[in-house]
Amino acid sequence: MVDPTPMIPLPVVEPARSDVRQWRSLAHLDGDPAFAELTREEFLPGASDAPGESSRRRFLQILGASMAMAGLVGCRKPVEHVMPFAQRPEDLVPGIPVRFATGMPLRGVLHPVLVKSHDGRPTKVEGNALHPASSGATGVFEQASILSLYDPDRSQHVLRDGGRATWEEFVAFCGQLHSGAAGRRLAVLSAETNSPTVRALRAELQEQYGALTWVTYRPEGDDHAALGMQAAFGQPYRVQYDFASAEVIVSLDADFLGPTARNVAQATHSFAQGRRLRGANDEMSRLYVAESAYSVTGSLADHRKRMRSSEIPELAARLAARLGITTDGAGDQNDPFVTAMADDLLAAGSRGIVLAGDTQPAAVHALCSAINAQLGSIGSVVTLLDTGEEMVASQAEELAGLAGAMRAGEVDALLLLGVNPLYDAPQALDFAAAMSQVADTVHVGLHVDETASVAAWHVPQTHYLEAWGDGRAYGGTQSVVQPLIAPLYDAAHSAIEVLQLLTTGASRPGFELVRETWRPLLTGDFEKAWRKVLHDGFLPGSAYPQASAPAVAGFNMPAPSSEASLELVFRPDPTVLCGSFANNAWCQELPDPITKIVWDNVAVMSPQTAEELGVTTKYRKGRYYVDVITLSANGHGVDLPVWIVPGHADGSIAVNLGYGRAIATEREERLTPFWDTDDKTDVYGNGSVCTGVGQNVAVLRDSVAGPVIGDVQVEKTGEAYRIITTQDHGILDVEARPLIRMATLSEYRDNPGFALDAEAPTPGSDEKTSFEAYPTLWENSHPAKEHALRDSSYYRNQWGMTIDLNSCTGCGACIVACQAENNIQVVGKEEIGNGRELHWLRVDRYFVTSGDTRLTGDPQMVLQPVPCQHCENAPCEAVCPVAATVHSPDGTNQMIYNRCIGTRYCANNCPYKVRRFNFFNWAKTIPETVQMAQNPNVSVRSRGVMEKCSFCIQRVRDAQKNARLEKRALYTDEVQTACQQSCAAEAITFGDLNDPNSAVSRERANSRNYTMLAELNIKPRVSYLARVRNPNEALEEAS
């Protein structure tokens, strides 16, 4: 029997501090009327329109036509084949996934990973938790690398002068080249690598050829950190920071937590450790950031100073002067920011860290080392690693030297290994002209890219999951890269195979080459040791040695900043790097962590700079139309749309590299009959994935590819451009509801329960009691109380999740991990603009300001990942007419795709806006290779079906199945969701709420624990741990 339930008025929440405002975008802050509607509506306006230019009427016509046609094809039963092995490899059971430890080489660092293979197809990348330098987490690019393997636009054939050739012909060519090697001058332009095998082959090449020029090429320009270390210590030491033990961290334009950082997973893990608050008495580190563009690191700063990148050397000098390291460059000694940093650093002593970013010249890096040495933190929280590298020369000089030699005809053969200088080398070098002066040019790469199209030979390169190789982690630990799959294309060969071909003139498999290198590295029985290395994924004890007590040599003071009124800063893009992930649809679709822009690059500036330049971003009915400007520098001009980010430094424009790529593809444009509109929504439909996405800003760089240039002209073109950003998507009424709760450390210590205090009192009580224990509206008739659910064996586990806002950096690795695990389809730029994106997990980015400091002030930033909240009293379940979204006995809310008829009532009733609808049949149009990336344990959804975060129920069911077979209960914390596993900050905790020992139960007991929209009494299973900042009170008062 159902008891009549009395009407309970919904509680009204009074904002605790009315002067603090949280907002998504300037239009939101200004109270644009469109936002009221956006907040109310389920999807963006236009989400229900048909694709392309057509109207709803046309859509219905098409619908009718396709229904009629569907009747004709639906009658036949499809014949499926089972293809067993002819000879089954031992220990390989069909249907049971196998994990292999390998390593992903990326920008000169090997990332230890564990890759899951389903019946021979690699489907998912995780971190290798066994590896000493890995916590088992990954960054965005490790997760996305699976899709790069299956990239349908990968180069498939050896090309000679643009025409198809065979590998055998290339072998013959290399034989000829090698036969006269002693008299030949060979140049190699190689991507960064630290592979021991490449190093060995390089030494051999040196012996074989008359002259060898080897240039390591970084698209983003000089390695300022290495040059700085060289200046400070006489050796290009690699620096490793222990953020976990640090008390004070000062970042000078260093985005060390951003996705583009070289060891982001390790740094994020370490940083989050130092900020974890299990209780009010825990200590947390303090982070100062001075930077031009708002970055992931800046969003976590306790104190952030926005200033132009070209002014930061001066700040470094003032800080050094304040700390008594130098006497010159003192400048204004009364800057409270510098004083506060200096005082804090002095107090922290050997637990202080100062680090500089890639945009800063080598001198600033050297100065940071001097400061760290002075503080005594070198050897304590700053470790110098001796990579064994000889002195690094300036890449700009080496590259210019190479180009000069090529032009002068002093190079007979040029090998380009995984690099694309025609796209990103400084224009002043005119690399194309230089290449034309070289008799034999060989390009080895994953794509037929800009450089491949002018090289005499192009050899398709293997993906790291297809070929043998080796490398060293950031800390030096050596690993073998073992393939999980044979090359998808027969012509593809690895870099070491091509190098070996040039060395000896004969082709040998990479497997033998790697084993040869490793023979002297392993002691004892080689086969046994080799198998152990392959199994574990690394060679223990092979890390770089620590540099012993190095003395800081003299350093040059940073040159004073230029007086130009406007600076232009180039950065690798946080989602596509310098273009190497441009053809990866997951990366293109991943919103930029700060601007939330997808499938584009923009010129980012502050509101003030925009005003001075007379450019605007207009917001009309949920759409952004922005001015386009022509940026001119170094004799080149690029048209870029403008984007305004509050908190950006005035007088600075930030642009991201990696866009405007030209990759040739062999796929033909997909054309479908008139009734089939799927081609309109297909990101793979027309040309390569990156076709027409963004502009190449690398051409604006000066002759040394410096990250900051001062001499830039800006002109408005008068055109308007529609920018697609997800910053306002899924917007909730943040003004009226405390979705984000934050406090300073001292406030937290005074009142550990501040997060719950923001909540409305529960009705019928004046006390602030939690809604957690409040009776539900259907206390006696809740589905979870039904016998059918209680009698299930699943009932004993009740799943829940906590997300620590204090740890989350918003890097986006979780989004890509979720996409890879759950077969989430890519919808493309236009469709995201229509609000049809499918990401199950979104990371909401809020600016936080207090008082009236709208444009001139420095807004803080908070990031909040929002998956499905798995409400116990889920509003979606109550409105589904076909019971396609139901509660499971283990307390999760599940979508049953085969029942869903697409009414979308559930999404309309979801207060968190986490439900995603398949407006089109995205999966139908994905190319065959991309189909191989799909997880066989998760249904691929079709058109007309709702979907949303499932708490990775397939992983839960898998674990339960295994426990059942092993006749045991689930272990504590046995199941990890994909987002949790990828999160380096360990911000996401998932587990069994019924198990008091589970991590999630402990996290929930944290005093910062709160749930979003608790006052609706829907009892979400996802809770958040409130954000705590640790500001310097002296500085807080001064400002």
Place this chain on the structure above:
Amino acid sequence: MPQIFPRKVNVLPHISLGGTLAGGLVAILVVWYYFSPEYTDVGYAPEQPVPYSHRLHVDALGMDCRYCHSAVEVADISNIPATETCMNCHSVVKPQSLALLPVRESFASGESIPWVKVHQLPDYAQFSHAVHVNVGVGCESCHGRIDQMEVVQQVEPLSMGWCLECHRQPELYLREPDDVTEMGYVQPEDFVERNLDRIRLEGIQPPTNCSACHY
């Protein structure tokens, strides 16, 4: 002016009403039966690339299911054997047989034999052989008397309603785990009591919630 419609036309509405109702009923019944897996799937017996006879191998020769379908106890899928498994015997038994040519070819070339899948579950239904077999669901319960089949055919509808028959009352269908591969199994007299005991003891609770199989 004469009436356009004579009086006897008055029965037409009744006939058409009755016809619509009857027609609707027939349509429902037609869809009910002819669109159901009972009709569309049961009896599906595609021709295989090799005319493999389960009757010969299982019934006459007495081979255990798990000799070939070796992963059934550990994996979600019950594997079709590798060509190698066939060749274990057929390298000496009937090595010249014409019917076995595809097998020998496959073994020599390393290419798979393209067996045709008989029991097809939809992609949105997740099923684990290992869990079922280990708890005592007989092969026969879903696949029928395989040992009597010259050509394998589907005998059960494999529809959700059919799955739930057992998931709701497992005591009527379970057998001792040791007997799962037995064909023509006859349940002992007191099997319901014995199964109920096992269900209590081993905590066998076949789930009936959606997300047990659909995700």
